[in-house]
Amino acid sequence: MSEKLVVSSSPHIHSDFSTQKIMGMVIYSLVPAGIMGVYLLGFRSLLVIIACVAACALCEWCWQKFIMHRKDTTGDLSAVVTGLLLAYNLPPTIPIWMAICGSVFAILIVKQFYGGIGCNIVNPALAARAMMLISWPTAMTTWTVNGISGATPLAAMKAGTMPANLSWWNLIVGDMGGCIGETSAILLILGGAYLVWEGVISARIPLTYILTTAILSALFNHGGGMFPVHEILTGGLLLGAIFMATDYTTSPMTEKGQYIYAFGCGLLTALIRTWGGYPEGVSFSILIMNIAVPLIDKYTEPRTLGAPKSNFFKRMGGKS
Amino acid sequence: MNLPTFLGGVHPPEGKALTENKAIEILRPNDSREFIYPLSQHIGAPCSPLVKKGDRVLAGQKIADTEAFVSAPIFSSVSGTVKEVGPRMTIPGSVDPCIVIESDGKYEKAPSLLDELGHKPQPSEYVKLIRSAGIVGMGGACFPTHVKLSPPKDRVIKWLIVNAAECEPYLSCDNRLMIESPDEVIRGLGYALEIFPEASGVIAIENNKPEAISTMTAHNKNPRIKIMPHTVKYPQGAEKMLIWSVTGQEIPLVPALPADVGCIILNTRTAWHICKAIEEGEPVTERVISVTGDAVCEPKNVQVPLGISVRELVNFCGGFKDEPVKILAGGPMMGLAMRSVDVPVVKGTSGILALTKNLAYIAEESACIRCGKCIEACPMHLNPTYLDQLVRKRDYESFEAYNGMNCIECGCCSYSCPASRHLTQTCKEGKAAVNLARRKAAQAKAKQEAK
Numbered sequence: 086m087s088e089k090l091v092v093s094s095s096p097h098i099h100s101d102f103s104t105q106k107i108m109g110m111v112i113y114s115l116v117p118a119g120i121m122g123v124y125l126l127g128f129r130s131l132l133v134i135i136a137c138v139a140a141c142a143l144c145e146w147c148w149q150k151f152i153m154h155r156k157d158t159t160g161d162l163s164a165v166v167t168g169l170l171l172a173y174n175l176p177p178t179i180p181i182w183m184a185i186c187g188s189v190f191a192i193l194i195v196k197q198f199y200g201g202i203g204c205n206i207v208n209p210a211l212a213a214r215a216m217m218l219i220s221w222p223t224a225m226t227t228w229t230v231n232g233i234s235g236a237t238p239l240a241a242m243k244a245g246t247m248p249a250n251l252s253w254w255n256l257i258v259g260d261m262g263g264c265i266g267e268t269s270a271i272l273l274i275l276g277g278a279y280l281v282w283e284g285v286i287s288a289r290i291p292l293t294y295i296l297t298t299a300i301l302s303a304l305f306n307h308g309g310g311m312f313p314v315h316e317i318l319t320g321g322l323l324l325g326a327i328f329m330a331t332d333y334t335t336s337p338m339t340e341k342g343q344y345i346y347a348f349g350c351g352l353l354t355a356l357i358r359t360w361g362g363y364p365e366g367v368s369f370s371i372l373i374m375n376i377a378v379p380l381i382d383k384y385t386e387p388r389t390l391g392a393p394k395s396n397f398f399k400r401m402g403g404k405s
Numbered sequence: 406m407n408l409p410t411f412l413g414g415v416h417p418p419e420g421k422a423l424t425e426n427k428a429i430e431i432l433r434p435n436d437s438r439e440f441i442y443p444l445s446q447h448i449g450a451p452c453s454p455l456v457k458k459g460d461r462v463l464a465g466q467k468i469a470d471t472e473a474f475v476s477a478p479i480f481s482s483v484s485g486t487v488k489e490v491g492p493r494m495t496i497p498g499s500v501d502p503c504i505v506i507e508s509d510g511k512y513e514k515a516p517s518l519l520d521e522l523g524h525k526p527q528p529s530e531y532v533k534l535i536r537s538a539g540i541v542g543m544g545g546a547c548f549p550t551h552v553k554l555s556p557p558k559d560r561v562i563k564w565l566i567v568n569a570a571e572c573e574p575y576l577s578c579d580n581r582l583m584i585e586s587p588d589e590v591i592r593g594l595g596y597a598l599e600i601f602p603e604a605s606g607v608i609a610i611e612n613n614k615p616e617a618i619s620t621m622t623a624h625n626k627n628p629r630i631k632i633m634p635h636t637v638k639y640p641q642g643a644e645k646m647l648i649w650s651v652t653g654q655e656i657p658l659v660p661a662l663p664a665d666v667g668c669i670i671l672n673t674r675t676a677w678h679i680c681k682a683i684e685e686g687e688p689v690t691e692r693v694i695s696v697t698g699d700a701v702c703e704p705k706n707v708q709v710p711l712g713i714s715v716r717e718l719v720n721f722c723g724g725f726k727d728e729p730v731k732i733l734a735g736g737p738m739m740g741l742a743m744r745s746v747d748v749p750v751v752k753g754t755s756g757i758l759a760l761t762k763n764l765a766y767i768a769e770e771s772a773c774i775r776c777g778k779c780i781e782a783c784p785m786h787l788n789p790t791y792l793d794q795l796v797r798k799r800d801y802e803s804f805e806a807y808n809g810m811n812c813i814e815c816g817c818c819s820y821s822c823p824a825s826r827h828l829t830q831t832c833k834e835g836k837a838a839v840n841l842a843r844r845k846a847a848q849a850k851a852k853q854e855a856k
Contacts, residue, residue, distance in 0.1 A: 091731050091767060092498065092744055094830035096816030098417055098574070098737040099766035102823040104774055161771065203772040203824075338777030338788070387786040389808040390645060391655040 102284075104202070108162035110285050114276030115169050115328065121259055121269040126177040130265045134172040136181050140188035141168035148197045163202050167191050170210035173266025173324060174368070175217070176228055183221055187213040207375040208335045211325075211368045218368075228262035237262040238319040240364040256318040267324040270317075277327035286331040289340065290347040294326040297351025298358075307359040322354065325367035335375040342378075342385035349374045408612055409650040410636035413784040415817045417639055417738065419613060420575040423697045423704040429581050431708045432721050435510040440483050440712035441749035442468060442504045443495045447547040449475030454504055460487045463515035464710075465688055467539075468504050477549045478539045481506055482690035482710030484513035496715075496734045496751065498744040506712070519686030526683055528599040538682035539689045539752075543674035544568065544642070545735050547753040550675055554600060556664035562601040563667035566651055567594050567608040567676050569617070570635055570642030573736025576756040578693040579673040581706045583610070583617040586677065587624040593676035595627050596683050597669075604669075606630035607651050613637045639738060640815040644670050646784050659810050674755075689752055696722045700729035700759035715746040718757055729759040730767070737764075738816040768825040779818035779828055785811050789818035789828040796835035801842065804835045812836060 123130045145164040149155050159165075171191055175184060191213035196205045218225045228237055238261055255261050259269030267273075280286045299313035307316070317323065330336060330350050337346045350370045357366025388394065445451035450473035456462055462481045470478035485508035493503040518537055519526070526534050536551035556562060567590065571579040583590055594606045606627070610618050612634045622632045635641050635650060644663060645656050647670060654666040663670055671679075674692060681687040690711055697704035702723030709718060715734075719725065733740035734754050746757075779789035787808060795804045804810075809832060818828035 088725075088729060088732070088746070090729065090742070090744060091765065092742040093731075093767070094827065094833065095733075095740055095742075095814075096738045096820050096829060097731055097733055097740065097742065097760060097765055098820065099768070099825065100415065100417070100821050102778070102821065103768075103825070104771055104823045107774075107776070107823055158771075163774075201772060203774045333774045333776040336775075338775055338780050338790075340781075386788060386807075387780060389658065389787055389811055390649070390785045391657045391661065391811070392808060393657075 104161045104163070107285050108166050110280060110283055111166050111328070112162065112169065114279045115166075115173070115266065118259075118266045118269050118272040118276060118324075119169065119173065121272050122173070122177075122265040125260055125268070126265060130172075130177040132181060133175055133177060133179060133184050133265060134169065136184045137172035137175070137188045138165055138168035140185045141165065141171070141192050144189050144192040145197065148193060149201075153197075158202060161202060164192055167196070167209045169266075170208075170324075170328060171213050174210060174214045174264050174321065176225065177265055178227055179224055183217060183224060187217045190216050203334050205334055206378075207372050208329055208332050211329055211372050211375075214368050215372060237364065238315070239358065256315070261319070263319075264321065264324075267321040270323055273323040273327055277323075280327075280331075286327075287343070289343045290331050290336060291326040293344055293347035294330055294351045294354075295322060297348050298322055298326075298354045301352060301355035302358060305355055305359040307355065316358075320358075320365045321367040325354075325371055326350070329367075330371050330374075335378060337378050337381045337385060339382065339385040339387055342381040345381055345385065346374050346378065349377065408634055408636040410638055410641065411646040411649050411784055413782055413786060413817065414638040414640060414646070415782050415820050416637075417574050417820060419637075420697070420737075421577050421580070421613065423575065424695050424706055425577040425580055425614070427577075427581070427704065427706050429578075429585055429693050429706045429708050430721075432713070432718070433512065433710065434508070434713070434717065437485070437510055438508055438717075439488065439714070440481070440485070440506045440508055440710065441493050441714070442479050442481070442506070442712045443493070443749065443751060444469050444479065444502045444504065446479060446751045446753065447477045447541040447549050449473060449477075449549055449552075451502075452476065452479055454490050456487045456490070456504065458487055458489055461485075462487060462506060464512045465517065465690055466515035467688070468506075475549055475552050477541050477551075478537065478688075479504075480539055480688040480690050482712050483508035484511050485509045494745060494748050496743055496748050496754065497741055503749070517686030518682065518688060522686070528596075531596060531600055531679075531683060534682055534686075535679060538678065538687070540675060540678045540682060541689070541752050542672050543678065543692060543752060543755070544672040545739070545753045545755050547751075550671065550679070553664075553669050553671070554597065556669070560664045561667055562604045562664065562669055564648075564652055564669070565594060565597050565601060565604045565606045566647060566668060566670045567606070567673055568642050568644075568647055568670050569608055569610045569614075569621075569673040570647065571614070571673075572611055572637075572639045572642040573738055573740075573756070574639070575697050575758050576695045576736050577697075578695045578706050578755055580614045580617050582673055582677060582693055583614070584620050587620050589680040590673055590676045591621065591625050591627060591630060592684070593678070593680035594630055594671070596679055597671065597676070598627075598629050601669075604629075608632050609635050609642075609647055609651055611635050611637045611641055639817065640784055640813070643784065643813050643815055645813065658808060692750070692752065692754065694718065694750065694754055695756040695758075697756065698729070698733075698759040698761075699764055700725045700727045700761045702726045709750055711752060712749050715743070715748055715750060715757055718750065719746055719759070725759060727761045730762045731760045731765040733758040733760070738820065739814065766825075770826050771824045773824055773826060776823060778821040778823065782817040782821040784815060784817060785813055787812060789832065790826070792835060793826060793828050793831045796831040796838075799838075801835060801839050805839055809835050810839060
């Protein structure tokens, strides 16, 4: 008897994590907040979500198949996650063609032009949102809740007129003006808790980011001495801190680096919210910190077990 | 309870339930068959044969040796006739020089090492006796034990640690050895401690072996030896991890050795052999092997004479119940995938693991998503994905600068990589390339000087 055996390098077993499984879990964790968004902001939100997800996936598939003639990578579900995140960052009234333009920008220019999954330098969904905010400022900042258009709480805070009818209940459930997926605090936190529990993300980045923003905003006296809790529950902070800042590819890989990066995000968000030109600064803060990631990674390289403590500085000083 | 451990590592499924409660069974074929002894069963210089075709040999007779210091002699495990000294396939899949002995099934014994010595060995003679018994690190690395026990004169040895962590999933031969012959392991460490009067002894066991821990604790009467349970985490039994968690000391970067921080690490089976060599003058001719995996009919712990064919072991365990996809020598994290089971068992074979397609992981690589799981898992605190990139770019200079040569090849990075990247494999390649370049440079330099 002669067996046919596979000969390969060790190890011969593997953890049950795969890129596809991780992305799948991120999608699960995002679904509840999306359902709430559709429920609160109307059926049109669902159209925006479907348009973004479909455009992202299709765009990646076409690029890989017809232009690069490479293996299809849509199966890893990362394009679906990008589509979901982009849709969650758009107002429900956004014209569908704009949403599709944003999706194509995210996948084609931000992700595939740089080499595809794992190679993009900024978060595709956030970069697309920033592009759309600059290209179509009116469409991107018009909010309609229950047929009445009005300012988001953060915009009101900036103007110094906090809407009085905003109860704790509104803030926690998400019944207020905002983008499709960003308003429901409780469901976003639940989704984040699920990801931490499953080991997909660590709580380091979200907690550091959120606490930094809350504390610094209070120190900067943003919104005329509001509760720091309002800072956390309004705007895109939760969505950004839990789902966007933790994007593997565009956040540091080391523990120390993640703290520095999350603190930077929090600092920039508080600065933009208090003194910037926009009411909300989560997107730009994360984008700016994304660009700093290679630098952070380089200077937070872990010390090899047994290496002298000074080795790090010597090496960083000696090599470019 | 917080047990000592290290930073990093992974928790693969243990798979020990298959064999951990199976008492060691003895396989000793009584009919005539071929036993094969590769001339290199250890790290260091290969041996030269001391016998030739047609010679009659006895069980326990030395059949190969060399003058080199870093080396260990090889003994016949059976009595019989030398059939051939020639090439045979060995576990790594290469064809190497071997001594082939046709056994007579009688196991007629050669005079023991003590008979040759003529008196009870003194502690000053232990190291020499360990060398002549052919003892090597029985965990798989096969580093000659007498070399470990001869540290440079300026190093004071403070710790002698028996590595009984057995952190590799599936394997349980050390576990059974501790349960079934605890006294020999403890006495073996005791003899080693006599060589180093300033050292204290530690037997480090992972906490998933409660029976071994309680048996060893109950049998330990030596005040210089401590039984120390450890956290269950792979690779707890790796040399550097074990020293870190037992003594709190980090071994400096390669080429530093455990002796540089006053430590010597011995495998459980090695300690057992030290005891046998010093008390009975018995050389290394047998070992216990866990034959396990989901493809094996009846997983067992088997004590076999060295040189026996792996196929005999598998047949002894009822053969395969499912088609194996991979058959490994050793555990699933660091074991060697074999091309064929028609190869001989050697000193370092701690397990034979046959995995079906359900367990053997074979997947295509995809792009790194920079999740950082490899960095979290690496017990050496390296950056595996960056080292992987450097090796693929053939940038070996940077590979060395980022401490790639310190990789212990434990497999944690590949195990945890969601993109299934072959991180451990590329690191091994990088190390091999650097070592080759160094050898070439040394040769060129020697040539230059000769001119």
